[in-house]
Structure formats: C-alpha cells, structure tokens
Amino acid sequence: GAGVSQSPSNKVTEKGKDVELRCDPISGHTALYWYRQSLGQGLEFLIYFQGNSAPDKSGLPSDRFSAERTGGSVSTLTIQRTQQEDSAVYLCASSFSSSDYRTDTQYFGPGTRLTVL
C-alpha cells in the first residue's frame, strides 16, 4: 500500500516568506507527527496529532510555526516569516495508534528539504 507522502520534496524560499509543507499519512492512521532534522542533527519533535484530540504543540520552536490536520487525514505545517535557521528537512510520520503503545510503529515520509536564502 501507499506510504506517507510529503510535498513538495524540495522548497527554496527567501527569508521572510511564508511556506506550507504538506503531509499525506497512511490511510487509517490516526496519529500524525512532524519532526525537523537539521544537517547532522537528530530528529526534533515539533507537533503531534491524535484523532480529534487537541494537538501536542510542545515542540514548536516559535509562534511562527503552526500546523493543522484537516478531516483527520492531511496535515499542513506552516512556517511564517521564514528565517535562515529554519533550513532543514521536515519529516512527517504517521501511526495506527494500536492499543500497545510499544508496537505502535511510526512510518515516516521522505521529508521536505527547506532552504531559506
């Protein structure tokens, strides 16, 4: 079946512009995560959606970052007034939210590489 897809695969923007990154999770997955991966760095958690619950926004680095998930499926991560330090790969993951949290595997998309000039 289809995996997690993200678009665009690459985005180059100018400092100060707004960008939107899209994530299409695996069908039937109720949990969706956004991560940021800077060059040579680990995975930085940004935000987590679980069904109709309020999202966990505890990882968003500033109020320039926001995300929404429409209809429990597609999610959009928006970065306003982009800065050069926002340059990174933004990864989306989804999971089924099985009853056993330990085996609730996150499946990652290929990411969107954002470059802010």
Added chain:
Amino acid sequence: QQQVKQSPQSLIVQKGGISIINCAYENTAFDYFPWYQQFPGKGPALLIAIRPDVSEKKEGRFTISFNKSAKQFSLHIMDSQPGDSATYFCAAKSWRSRLTFGEGTQLTVNP
C-alpha cells in the same frame, strides 16, 4: 533535555566488520527501545526493537544488546556491508511519553 544520548556521531567500518552504536538513556520509565535506519533522501524506518525484559534481540545481522542496570543499549551490525551505509537512530518510549530519538550515527561501510 536530551534524554537519549547516542555515540559515535559517525562511524567508518570495513566491509565484513562489526559496527557498534551505543545509546544511553536517563528516564527509567522508558520500556521500549527501537532503532531506526535512514538512507539518504528517505525517512527513517524501523529496523529492530527491544523491550527491557530481555538482554538481547537478534534479527539477521542486526543485534540489540540491552543493559538495564546501566541504562544503556547498543546496536551491533555483524558482517557489515556497503548497503548498510546509512544513518542510525536509537530511540526510547514509555507509556506516557512519545518516542524520543538519539542524535543519530552516520555509518559508512567501505567496500
């Protein structure tokens, strides 16, 4: 606060050698320890995982060793191949916390 520390940051191994990546955690509530493998241009993918009630788990050439008292776990790749060249992330999770990742190790296996 970095709850999962991973080393080394990069590792170069000859084909056929053993690759060893180490991780240490702080939160004693963690009870699930997966490893993810990421190839260039791809997202991470689950490779192998272990629960703390066992000291070792093996799947093919990949083995996780777990030391609960030391709060450490490691990934061993036996007979390393050039196709194993990737970035490896350890991670940890508990029932009340989301998946927490280590910083990653970039593995290069030379032919």
